[in-house]
Amino acid sequence: MEGIRLNKALADAGVCSRRNADELIFSGAVFVNGRRAESPGVRVTEADRITVNGRPVAMRTAASESCVLMLNKPVCVVSTASDPEGRETVLDLVPRPWSRRRLYPVGRLDYFSEGLLLLTDDGELAHRLTHPRWHLPKVYRVLVRPERGAASVAPALERMRRGMVLEEGDRLAPVGARIVASRDRRGVALELTLHQGLNRQIRRMCRDVEFTVLRLERIKEGPLELGGLEAGEVRPLSQEELAALRRSVGLA
Numbered sequence: 001m002e003g004i005r006l007n008k009a010l011a012d013a014g015v016c017s018r019r020n021a022d023e024l025i026f027s028g029a030v031f032v033n034g035r036r037a038e039s040p041g042v043r044v045t046e047a048d049r050i051t052v053n054g055r056p057v058a059m060r061t062a063a064s065e066s067c068v069l070m071l072n073k074p075v076c077v078v079s080t081a082s083d084p085e086g087r088e089t090v091l092d093l094v095p096r097p098w099s100r101r102r103l104y105p106v107g108r109l110d111y112f113s114e115g116l117l118l119l120t121d122d123g124e125l126a127h128r129l130t131h132p133r134w135h136l137p138k139v140y141r142v143l144v145r146p147e148r149g150a151a152s153v154a155p156a157l158e159r160m161r162r163g164m165v166l167e168e169g170d171r172l173a174p175v176g177a178r179i180v181a182s183r184d185r186r187g188v189a190l191e192l193t194l195h196q197g198l199n200r201q202i203r204r205m206c207r208d209v210e211f212t213v214l215r216l217e218r219i220k221e222g223p224l225e226l227g228g229l230e231a232g233e234v235r236p237l238s239q240e241e242l243a244a245l246r247r248s249v250g251l252a
Contacts (some may be wrong), residue, residue: 006032007040009050013057013122014102018127029053066122067101068242069094070202070224073117074231079108090117094234105131115140115218116226117236128249130197136222136248138194140202141180144211145187153179153188156209160192166204172196175205187214222248 004012007021016024022040024030030037031051033046044050050057071090073079076090090105106118106126115116121127128134140223146152157177164172173196182189192202206213219226223244237245246252 003043003045003048005040006030006037006042006044006050008124009044009059010052010057011127013059014104014121014123015052015057016104016123018123018128021123024052029203047234056215065155066125067098067103067120068122068125068237068238068245069098069103069119069234070084070226070229071117071208071234072226072229072231073109073114073120075112075114078111079105079117081105081121087111090119093232094119098236102208107197109218110203113216113218114231115216116224117218118221118224125246125249125251128251134249135195135197137220138218138222139176139220140192141193141215141217141219142190142192142202142213143182143184143187143215144190144206144213147210147212150188153208156211157211160205163203164208170198170204172198172201172205184215185211 006025007018010016010021010024010030011018015021025037025040028036028053032042033049044059046059050059057203071093071230073090076088077093078087080089081091083089091099091103094103101121103119103121104126106129109115109117118129131138146156157179160177162177163174166172176193177197178191180189180191194201203213224237224241243252
């Protein structure tokens with residue numbers, strides 16, 4: 001069939017995620033060639049005129065290059081494109097020329113967490129990276145204070161490795177968990193590898209084993225590593241990193 005699905009066209013153009021595109025279409029906000037779009041499955045081409053809330057949308061052409069950035073998110077920054085409370089967001093940290101693009105964060109780190117976060121205007125890549133089918137392992141460095149003493153650490157980590165059931169009833173997949181060397185004497189440094197994307201999973205796990213989280217930093221996502229990127233800094237992925245990332249979610 002000619003063209004691509006309307007929801008994919010909106011995501012590829014950086015308007016929003018594919019899921020949010022569905023919501024926009026069903027709300028009646030999207031028009032194609034002057035007519036209200038009835039379905040996310042409507043197929044469109046570069047020749048079609050698309051508007052969202054009256055604003056024209058420039059479709060991405062085959063020659064267009066997407067933008068994928070890595071950010072080292074600092075604490076006390078919101079992982080959304082905007083914030084109703086007026087707090088600083090991850091997009092506020094993006095310098096020119098990238099700040100002129102319609103970027104949005106892929107996934108989230110909570111307000112008091114830090115580390116690797118991707119920003120992109122590639123809707124299909126963002127969709128894959130946030131879809132459970134393509135979930136990539138994510139590695140976190142977590143500094144904790146065990147409230148029941150040092151002797152409680154080993155059994156708590158074993159509980160994580162087996163797959164916990166959280167207080168709320170959520171059953172977790174097994175988590176890679178090990179102690180790593182740290183010069184911070186406030187607590188115990190852990191490296192946790194997650195294979196699912198449950199909301200605030202690490203903080204809830206630590207709560208249930210009576211660990212107080214002192215610092216939580218994402219250091220790896222799939223084939224990508226944070227490396228020496230400083231807090232608040234942004235850089236584009238290298239061609240090798242981008243190719244590896246796309247392969248990891250079946251796009252190459």
